[in-house]
Amino acid sequence: MGKRAGERRTGPKCIAIVGPFASGKTTLLEAVVARTGAIPKQNAVTSGQTVGDASAEARSHAMSVEATVATTEFMGETMTFIDCPGSVEFAFEAEPVLAAADVAVVVAEADEKKVPALQLVLRQLDALGVPCMLFLNKIDRSEASIRDTLKLLQPASAKPLLLRQIALRKDGIIVGSIDLALERAYIYREHAESEIQPIPDDDKAREIEARFSMLEKLADHDDELMEQLLEDIEPPRDAVFDDLAADLREGAVVPVLIGSAEKGNGVLRLLKALRHDAPDVAATRERLGAEGSRPAAQIVKSFHTPHGGKLSIARILSGTIADGSELTTSSGQTVKVSGIYRMLGKDQNKQSSAAEGDTVALGKLDDAATGETLFADKNAQSGFVDIAAPAPVFAIALRPRERKDEVKLSAALHKLNEEDPSLSVEHNQESGETILSGHGEMHLRVAVEKLEGKYQIPVQSYPPSIPYRETIRKGTTQRGRHKKQSGGHGQFGDVVIDIKPLPRGSGFEFTDTITGGVVPKQYIPSVETGIRDYLKTGPLGFPVVDIAVNLSDGSYHSVDSSDMAFQQAAKLAMREGMAACSPVLLEPIYKLEIFTTSDATARVTALVPQHRGQILGFDAREGWDGWDVVEALMPQAETSNLIIELRSATAGVASYKATFDHMAELTGRAADMVLDAQGKAA
Ligand SMILES: Nc1nc2c(ncn2[C@@H]2O[C@H](COP(=O)(O)OP(=O)(O)OP(=O)(O)O)[C@@H](O)[C@H]2O)c(=O)[nH]1
Numbered sequence: 001m002g003k004r005a006g007e008r009r010t011g012p013k014c015i016a017i018v019g020p021f022a023s024g025k026t027t028l029l030e031a032v033v034a035r036t037g038a039i040p041k042q043n044a045v046t047s048g049q050t051v052g053d054a055s056a057e058a059r060s061h062a063m064s065v066e067a068t069v070a071t072t073e074f075m076g077e078t079m080t081f082i083d084c085p086g087s088v089e090f091a092f093e094a095e096p097v098l099a100a101a102d103v104a105v106v107v108a109e110a111d112e113k114k115v116p117a118l119q120l121v122l123r124q125l126d127a128l129g130v131p132c133m134l135f136l137n138k139i140d141r142s143e144a145s146i147r148d149t150l151k152l153l154q155p156a157s158a159k160p161l162l163l164r165q166i167a168l169r170k171d172g173i174i175v176g177s178i179d180l181a182l183e184r185a186y187i188y189r190e191h192a193e194s195e196i197q198p199i200p201d202d203d204k205a206r207e208i209e210a211r212f213s214m215l216e217k218l219a220d221h222d223d224e225l226m227e228q229l230l231e232d233i234e235p236p237r238d239a240v241f242d243d244l245a246a247d248l249r250e251g252a253v254v255p256v257l258i259g260s261a262e263k264g265n266g267v268l269r270l271l272k273a274l275r276h277d278a279p280d281v282a283a284t285r286e287r288l289g290a291e292g293s294r295p296a297a298q299i300v301k302s303f304h305t306p307h308g309g310k311l312s313i314a315r316i317l318s319g320t321i322a323d324g325s326e327l328t329t330s331s332g333q334t335v336k337v338s339g340i341y342r343m344l345g346k347d348q349n350k351q352s353s354a355a356e357g358d359t360v361a362l363g364k365l366d367d368a369a370t371g372e373t374l375f376a377d378k379n380a381q382s383g384f385v386d387i388a389a390p391a392p393v394f395a396i397a398l399r400p401r402e403r404k405d406e407v408k409l410s411a412a413l414h415k416l417n418e419e420d421p422s423l424s425v426e427h428n429q430e431s432g433e434t435i436l437s438g439h440g441e442m443h444l445r446v447a448v449e450k451l452e453g454k455y456q457i458p459v460q461s462y463p464p465s466i467p468y469r470e471t472i473r474k475g476t477t478q479r480g481r482h483k484k485q486s487g488g489h490g491q492f493g494d495v496v497i498d499i500k501p502l503p504r505g506s507g508f509e510f511t512d513t514i515t516g517g518v519v520p521k522q523y524i525p526s527v528e529t530g531i532r533d534y535l536k537t538g539p540l541g542f543p544v545v546d547i548a549v550n551l552s553d554g555s556y557h558s559v560d561s562s563d564m565a566f567q568q569a570a571k572l573a574m575r576e577g578m579a580a581c582s583p584v585l586l587e588p589i590y591k592l593e594i595f596t597t598s599d600a601t602a603r604v605t606a607l608v609p610q611h612r613g614q615i616l617g618f619d620a621r622e623g624w625d626g627w628d629v630v631e632a633l634m635p636q637a638e639t640s641n642l643i644i645e646l647r648s649a650t651a652g653v654a655s656y657k658a659t660f661d662h663m664a665e666l667t668g669r670a671a672d673m674v675l676d677a678q679g680k681a682a
């Protein structure tokens with residue numbers, strides 16, 4: 001045993017599989033469950049039969065759209081793998097999973113275009129303090145040398161990538177690997193255990209060099225090893241293993257293993273490395289700051305099954321949870337566990353209890369949300385995980401195709417939101433629209449598919465309306481006289497008003513300069529009410545803002561004047577007066593902070609003027625190597641599809657934050673289009 005003797009942790013492990021889109025995560029999960037015997041044979045992702053991509057939505061888009069949980073046994077130990085989707089639009093799904101996972105396997109490939117996406121994943125892991133290994137996948141088809149690939153990927157990682165294996169090639173094709181710690185060669189066999197061989201003579205020199213560079217990196221955290229290297233002493237093999245485990249657990253390095261998930265190559269080595277090196281739930285509790293408070297479980301995902309009600313995937317952080325036990329959530333709710341299931345994709349296996357370290361589905365925790373911590377004792381304690389989703393960047397308005405589904409739709413949206421806290425659902429009071437927002441077009445498309453498929457509610461989606469306003473450019477004075485003689489009582493009201501534009505953002509001001517009671521005091525508020533009512537829809541069809549109206553003169557009739565009559569007179573004066581005030585449309589302008597990789601900054605800044613936007617400046621993004629932040633102003637109407645264009649300009653990784661800045665006049669063709677659409681809608 002070496003100095004940093006890391007006892008092997010034998011408890012159940014929770015392992016998150018993350019990485020850039022389409023890097024082979026779901027394929028790796030399939031290879032893992034096949035190799036460990038949980039399923040009879042490995043299926044291809046294209047078959048739609050894999051453990052990881054069982055949902056109809058995932059199959060139809062050939063990508064994962066939510067996390068899948070699979071528990072398996074490897075050499076007598078329980079391991080739960082959680083395969084997370086790779087698309088940035090679904091990135092938030094991994095957040096609560098990672099919080100409770102002991103370790104993450106980052107699946108990457110030799111593809112320059114995916115380096116920024118890899119960087120995003122590694123940053124997420126660093127922020128949460130989750131130790132990780134990198135599985136360099138698809139080596140069956142990669143022509144680049146492993147070492148060149150590592151050079152390509154290193155900039156994505158703040159920690160040193162530590163190569164643990166090198167490739168063994170024959171006629172340029174990878175036929176196996178050499179393990180640098182074990183100093184053994186493994187010849188790959190498809191979907192079967194590799195054949196162990198001594199290192200071929202031709203590869204010996206390469207192996208020694210690569211092993212030395214691995215040891216050098218380990219020596220950065222082990223003085224004894226450093227001395228041994230300097231004195232040319234061969235370090236004991238166990239000490240090297242201990243260092244590998246300790247460096248992983250401490251997050252000092254990112255060990256790199258290689259393989260091909262599709263062919264099942266390198267999977268056993270990965271499993272063995274996880275079994276030997278991965279930390280367990282005790283370390284995870286410590287990382288969460290939960291030592292001492294004895295939390296029972298951490299909820300990493302929630303979903304509604306078609307028949308069995310709600311299931312909460314939970315990591316048991318300490319103790320044992322028995323079916324039927326009562327727990328208290330971090331928000332103080334009491335919930336009762338009704339059903340405990342071991343998960344294998346969409347298959348559930350009922351069990352009577354779950355032990356410390358296990359990751360299981362708990363049934364019917366209706367009042368517990370993803371990210372919450374559960375406690376066995378009643379004194380409500382606060383949770384450890386804060387799962388605030390980033391602000392959404394894409395929105396649609398929704399309505400059921402049939403009116404009778406309105407109530408059903410809002411219930412289903414609530415469930416969708418429970419399953420995916422990075423969606424946001426709101427009812428816009430002004431427009432009366434139900435707005436669903438999220439992290440991209442696909443994110444919302446999948447949500448709509450779930451509404452229509454899982455919840456059987458046909459819906460119509462359309463672009464949310466923009467809250468246009470209108471104002472005036474000049475003032476006028478106008479008289480309004482409302483006079484009616486019908487049967488007994490007549491109606492009489494007569495006002496003179498001065499209408500004036502106000503600076504942007506002032507809203508509406510009403511004053512009066514009535515003297516001598518020409519408009520009796522009790523009718524002055526009626527005039528204001530009439531004006532306010534008129535302002536709800538101005539001459540262009542939108543609410544009127546930034547306008548001052550003064551009541552300067554008028555007359556009344558002792559019998560026929562009334563509140564209503566003065567309201568009418570005021571409206572009449574407004575209707576006639578406003579036409580002479582050069583009404584103009586106002587549109588909301590947002591301030592954007594666009595985050596992009598520096599290589600795409602020029603493309604991003606070019607996009608801004610194409611959307612009637614204005615660049616305010618750009619700078620290096622603080623704390624983000626190789627990234628910039630571009631500040632710009634842009635009309636809200638132009639931001640609706642912006643994220644799609646930004647992503648296509650940046651290999652999928654750009655994002656932005658938007659805050660309302662001001663209202664600005666909209667004229668010309670753009671204004672005509674708005675008015676045309678408004679005219680048609682009216
Ligand atoms: N050549 C080769 N192709 C692979 C390998 N592993 C996965 N693929 C292919 O890569 C594509 C994506 O595989 P998935 O397993 O769906 O990738 P993923 O990372 O789960 O994708 P998302 O969850 O959508 O991010 C599929 O076409 C796979 O067949 C591999 O080891 N070698």
Ligand SMILES: [Mg+2]
Pocket residue numbers: 025026027052063064083084085086
């Ligand atoms: Mg996947």
